Amino acid sequence: MPLIEYRDALNQAFAEEIERDPNVVLMGEEVAQYDGAYKVTKGLWKKFGDKRVVDTPISEAAFIGMGIGASMLGLRPVMELMFWSFATVTWDQIVNNAGQIRYMSGGLINCPIVIRGPANGGTNVGATHSHTPENMLASVPGLKVVSAATAYDAKGLMKTAIRDNDPVMFMENTLLYGEKGEVPEEEYLIPLGKADIKREGRDITLIAHGRAALTALRAAELLAAEHDISAEVIDLRSIRPLDEEAILASVRKTHRAVLVDENKPFCGVSAQIASMLQEKCFDDLDAPVLRVTALDAPAIYSPRIEPKQLPNPQDVIRKALSIC
Template identity: 75%
Template sequence: MPLITYRTALNQAFAEELSRDESVFLMGEEVAQYNGAYKVTEGLWERFGSKRIIDTPISEAAFLGLGVGAAMMGLRPVIELMFWSFAYVGFDQIINNAGCIRYMSGGLINIPMVIRGPANGGTSVGATHSHTPENLLASTPGLKVVAPATPYDAKGLMIASIRDQDTVCFMENTLLYGNIGEVPEGSYSIPLGVADIKREGTDVSFIAHGRAVLTALEAAEMLQEEYGISAEVVDLRSIRPLDEEAIFTSIAKTHRVVLIDENKPFCGVSAQIASMIAEQAFDELDAPILRVTALDAPAIYSMPLEKLQLPTAERIIQKTLTLF
């Protein structure tokens, strides 16, 4: 199977869907002639032209709203945010319009749109460019949220998201764009709402999404080598819809759980999952539910401190050892 980057995997997903479906178009800042601020859309403008690949001015609210309006009419917009942090100037369009119009119209309208871009800290760009709003978005019924960790998942989930009848908020990560993995050629889709066991284990379950999955895998290897503890890593892939069965099945096997989350702790994705485990899987637990999240301050600029602010393998290991 070819080895390609996360960035190329996404690019292939766009090319597949642009070729397959005339109603798909890409829009955003620098996506066309510049080839994408992070080169995710490289080559697509040359191949598909200005009708399908569209550069916008720096007007997130306007082009997010344009996407919603076009999707109401049956087109399938894929709207790039250079950073998900920039969504905050267009939140009305995402929450009130993409999120609520179907409901407020009594189901007369659906909005098949993908909003995508990187949502991560860890690149020393300060708090305004380092937000991880998957928890904010997933708290809006009507929106779907996915966060792939690997090139394989990125391509398959993007194809599924573009074909979905509802708005999908697709959370990428600038630190993952260059990662390489095995990705099939051609088209395939990975359904939303299905988690993936990235590592089998018997002693503790790590539940994570996005880049935190890779940190969890690193911690799991070290725990095995140094302490003989076997950790299972559940990659959620999709936050909403959520594969709760995968979470409960893993906990029924290991009886211990650590939730790993690059969100801040207050009302983060892991807070919701912790509540569900407490309510629905309490009897399976031999130890308290623990969380490893981003440290609860705005994303710091200074490089060594920012590395500490996001979940690290060391922090995961320390937390996990307290369970045994």
């Protein structure tokens, strides 16, 4: 199987869906002639031209809203936010228009749009560029939220997101764009709402999404090698819809859970899952559900310090050992 970068896996997904469906159009700042700020859309403008790959001015409110309006007429716009942090300047369009229009029209209008871009800290770009808004977006009924940890997942989830008839918020990660992974040459799709057991285990379940799933995987390796603890790693892949069954089944098997989350702790994705676990498998738990999240302050710039603000394998191991 070819080993390709996460960004190229996304690129393949776009190219394939542009070819498959004449209504798919990519838009955003620098996505066309510049090849994308992070080169995720590299070569697509050259290949598909002005109609299918469109550079926009720096006007997130207007171009995201434009994509939403066009999707109401049947286009399938795939909109890049150079950073998901910039969602704050188009929050009204995403939350009120993409998120509510189907409901408020009694189901008469739907909005098959994908809004995508990186949502991560850890790159020393300061607090304004380091937000992880997946929890905020997942709290809006009407929106779907997806987060990809690997190249394989990125491609399969993106293709599904583009074909989905609801608005999908797709979380990528600049720290992962250059990571290589195996991606098959033949076409595949990954359904939304299905978690992926990235590593099987018996003693404890580590639950995460996005890059935190890789942190959890590394922790699981070390727990096995150094502490003889068999950790299962569940990558949510899709946050809303959420694969509740997979989470509950794993915790019912291992009886312990540590949630790993690059969100801030207050109402982070992991808070929702912790609530679910205590409600639905209280009797199966042998220990409190613990969380490892980003440290609860704005993202610090200082390059030597910022990594400590995000979950790392040692944090996860410490929490796991405290309940194993």
